[in-house]
Amino acid sequence: MKRIRFAIDRRFTWKRMIVPGVTAVTFWALAVVLYGVSGGQIFALVNFGYLGTALGIGLGLYALLPRRQKPLGRRVSLLLIGLYLFFFIGVISQENIQVEGVWWSLINGTFYAAVWHYFVAKIVGPLLFGRLWCGWACWSVMVFDLLPYKQPSGRLPGKWGWLRYGHIVLSAVVVVVLWRVFGVQVGTNSATAVVWFLIGNIFYYVVGIGLAVGLKDNRAFCKYLCPVAVPLKLTSRFSLLKIGTDDSQCNDCHACVKMCPMDIQIPDYVHAGQRVLSTECTLCQTCVTVCAHDALKLSYGFDMGGRELLRLRTNGETAVYQPNISGGTQHAQ
Numbered sequence: 229m230k231r232i233r234f235a236i237d238r239r240f241t242w243k244r245m246i247v248p249g250v251t252a253v254t255f256w257a258l259a260v261v262l263y264g265v266s267g268g269q270i271f272a273l274v275n276f277g278y279l280g281t282a283l284g285i286g287l288g289l290y291a292l293l294p295r296r297q298k299p300l301g302r303r304v305s306l307l308l309i310g311l312y313l314f315f316f317i318g319v320i321s322q323e324n325i326q327v328e329g330v331w332w333s334l335i336n337g338t339f340y341a342a343v344w345h346y347f348v349a350k351i352v353g354p355l356l357f358g359r360l361w362c363g364w365a366c367w368s369v370m371v372f373d374l375l376p377y378k379q380p381s382g383r384l385p386g387k388w389g390w391l392r393y394g395h396i397v398l399s400a401v402v403v404v405v406l407w408r409v410f411g412v413q414v415g416t417n418s419a420t421a422v423v424w425f426l427i428g429n430i431f432y433y434v435v436g437i438g439l440a441v442g443l444k445d446n447r448a449f450c451k452y453l454c455p456v457a458v459p460l461k462l463t464s465r466f467s468l469l470k471i472g473t474d475d476s477q478c479n480d481c482h483a484c485v486k487m488c489p490m491d492i493q494i495p496d497y498v499h500a501g502q503r504v505l506s507t508e509c510t511l512c513q514t515c516v517t518v519c520a521h522d523a524l525k526l527s528y529g530f531d532m533g534g535r536e537l538l539r540l541r542t543n544g545e546t547a548v549y550q551p552n553i554s555g556g557t558q559h560a561q
């Protein structure tokens with residue numbers, strides 16, 4: 229049997245613990261504030277403290293482990309957070325924290341866990357941590373990343389990315405129609421919430437795995453259909469945390485592009501002297517791991533994202549896709 233040996237990255241410096249440390253401390257600070265605001269509700273303290281600790285452990289392992297073992301940090305974080313949210317919050321605490329639960333809470337004026345979850349993880353959190361949620365905490369990605377299609381062939385050309393906007397609108401329409409026409413309540417803190425939560429998740433897993441197999445791309449669901457990406461893309465463009473680049477180190481090997489699960493043309497940002505400004509970036513750090521020249525690393529800073537440079541799926545060639553959002557054009561490379 230093959231023995232797994234754990235060692236510390238020879239290039240490790242304590243500076244690399246800044247991102248894990250800041251992330252964990254921010255969540256604990258939030259936990260303490262919410263504990264106070266909620267009049268001493270222990271759940272607020274434990275919940276956000278746990279999430280910050282799990283993220284800190286995952287990001288810390290990533291910083292600490294040698295290059296080949298770094299992905300383990302993300303796996304640990306996805307498992308610790310994904311399983312906790314799915315089983316403890318979703319099933320045991322009977323909270324539907326999927327997007328349908330948010331719509332239900334909003335139309336009822338009941339700000340239950342779903343609203344708090346979206347507010348923290350998908351609207352305000354991304355101002356600081358970008359789409360860290362997608363890469364390190366999502367319980368759908370926790371499963372999709374176990375599939376074998378880790379090296380994508382690029383995005384489908386066309387407007388498939390707009391499906392997720394349709395999905396989020398449709399989810400609101402379904403909740404309202406079920407409630408007003410059929411008297412079905414999505415509910416929260418109830419058995420109905422659990423049933424709804426499980427049905428929603430089964431749908432995500434079945435469709436997500438089907439798309440992954442059909443398109444040979446683990447993250448096909450995230451790219452074309454996930455409604456959660458809609459709010460995340462809005463606020464993550466302002467994110468302080470992004471992938472920083474160093475043009476002087478890059479030799480244009482394109483190893484990062486080949487392995488980026490979100491098809492981002494990373495060297496184009498590198499050569500423009502910009503951080504990775506794509507709102508598709510999930511901060512998974514796969515590009516950082518595979519870059520043998522240390523041209524990439526997580527960094528804090530302030531810049532406006534939204535410049536989408538994506539690799540299109542073409543007949544063996546690559547192409548840059550720049551949607552109108554940045555006023556760019558589409559051209560082949």
Ligand code: SF4
Nearest residue numbers: 488509510512513515
């Ligand atoms: S650019 Fe890097 S961190 Fe962002 S999604 Fe691609 S591989 Fe992950």
Ligand code: SF4
Nearest residue numbers: 478479481482484519
């Ligand atoms: S892997 Fe590193 S060196 Fe290669 S193209 Fe990407 S940023 Fe440049």
